[in-house]
Amino acid sequence: MKKLVQYKGKKVNDMKALARYGKPFGGYKMIDVPVPEVGPEDVLIEIKAATICGADMKHYKVDNGSKDFNSIRGHEFAGDVVKVGSKVTDWKVGDRVVSDNTGHVCGLCPACDEGDFLLCPHKINLGLDNNHWGGGFTKYCLVPGEILRIHKHALWRIPDNVKYEEASCLDPISNAYKAVAEQSGLKPGDDVVVFGTGPLGLFSVQIAKLIGALKIVVVGLDADTKYRFDIAKKLGATDCVNGSKEDVLKRCKEIIGEENLGTVIECSGAMVALHQSIEMVCPNATIVRVGMGYKSFNYPINRITEWNIDIKGHQAYSSSTWRRTTKLLAAHKVDVESMITHRYGLSEWQKGFDAMADKSAIKVVFHYDFDD
Template sequence: MKAVVKVKRGKNNIEIHEVEKPLCQDNEVLINIKAIGVCGTDYHIYTDEYDTVPPLIIGHEFSGVIAEVGKNVKGFNVGERVISELSVQSCGVCRYCKTGNPQICLDKKAPGTHINGVYTEYINMPAALVHKISDNISFEEAAVIEPAAIVAHSLLQRTKIEPEDFVVVIGPGPIGLLAIQMAKIQGARKVAIVGTDIDKDSRLKIAEGLGCDYIINASAEDPADIIYELTEGLGADVVVECSGSTPGINSGINMLRKQGRMCVIGIPGPEKIHIEWKKAVIKALNIVCTFSSSPLSWNWVISMLDRKALNLDSIISHKEPLERYEYIFEEISKGNVIKAVLLP
């Protein structure tokens, strides 16, 4: 089968290779991959800013159809449409695994970063991680469930958005656009998005289409001023920080009310950043940093998609054959991509 392989460290060094189709072990299912989500992590493997041990098939967001069922596996059949969580080789016995958080198990090895991933035609996954999806959900949407599960875990499980919260999302990338939808589903009173000039004609327009109540361009106006005006001087109940930038994080601290909650999803770059910590302490903020997604959040997102509460098509800006991965990475470097899906 064809696979997109990071062959050695250094910028790019990614090639299409002919590789062996993986074998289906007794507790696994073999999945014929139908759609692949292109994640920021894949791009950072391409630019070599992400630590990997090549050679490695890249990619971790995907959907497909069961091609083979291991002999110990019950409840799955060939031909069923599926997706899979990524906590492959989590130990099952540590504190994190035993409390429903295998995604942060110290032994976890995930496809596309530690072990062979999904930019190919087939992958074998432990049946315990696999979820069936209904015909209501397209393969393209299903390939984007992983980032949606990150947002569900961060907003609904960790930060616990409450009904009537005034929520501000900072950073209108795919995670931010999903956060708008998730806050609405949970009954937020109003949702505002903060972007900059470069988002004006694309991402902020999509946010508007998703029913976001207030669109704020931080290049033209001070987001904190606007939020105080909209909340009668109180400040936001919740800020979802998706930018990972110093101005984004500090603006979030500034616009929150006392005892407000900050949900931190955006990952900053390698440079040290200056955070207005004193302001956060004096306002008694709850700052919740989140990473990856729990098994429960996958169940939630599948259900939301099934009943059409969540619109993942809205964030997919590109669909291309798998061979066009390099074109997509180039488009990402120019800032033209919201979310891309590759088709093997």
């Protein structure tokens, strides 16, 4: 894979980009990079909106001093096609598009055979993994022709009535849709507990409400009570539980009942939340683990066997998921505006990350604001 070229001095065709350095963790730097060169099958997108994801946050303020370039960040983005290669026929200049952030897949593994390209073990994500194509935290991003040959829905057209900012959130919306609508088995009249008040948790609340869940309980922490609990209730949560001060098991059972909880969507990634999920559900329940954690699970798990509990791992989405969520967004069935709490120019990127870190923000949108 060819390396990103960087310059000691800014040149005429350079653009600013927020880049990540180091492996497996590393800090961010605002750097000058050249505008990508467009090959015969490539598509160049001018970024109109890009949002911060929780995966971006784990590298914030982790400056290990590394000089090893990893990637231009920002894997949730939407914009306009501004240039296409000579062999491109599916896209034209002026198309409003959103990326599903796929940059490379092998095309040969069982996941690719099924069209589950984001589950390919060899996938490389734009704005997330080590690559030279780029991401959304800059002015232009290259979508390589290779992925567009293998995975036709690596790009999607944005419906006319959907804003760039809304479209840039289709990644977390689609993640939530897959977890709740496709993996959990939740049905109208069921109750559900959602752990976590980030975008995945709050979009999961919205999908659960659309399905027809009756009681939707959101579990968060002290830091969530100032802003996020109110928004959770606005989006469909019937109850919010403060895990920092309340007995989560007791409160969830009081709200829902001892025998009624058959579905938990665990979006926090905390191991204690997964354990609490196992302890609170009724027999034959389903727990979908959406959140990622990096600590060992040091809890007994016999209850999984004793009560026939189904724990499902969750990762990404399929093209059919994305198609449905795009239709829901166009039909105004998903509220993104309430989720976007902060907007910044990319030059103020640290303010956006700080707002995410102190939980005053739910979704932060960046717009490129540097002079060319």
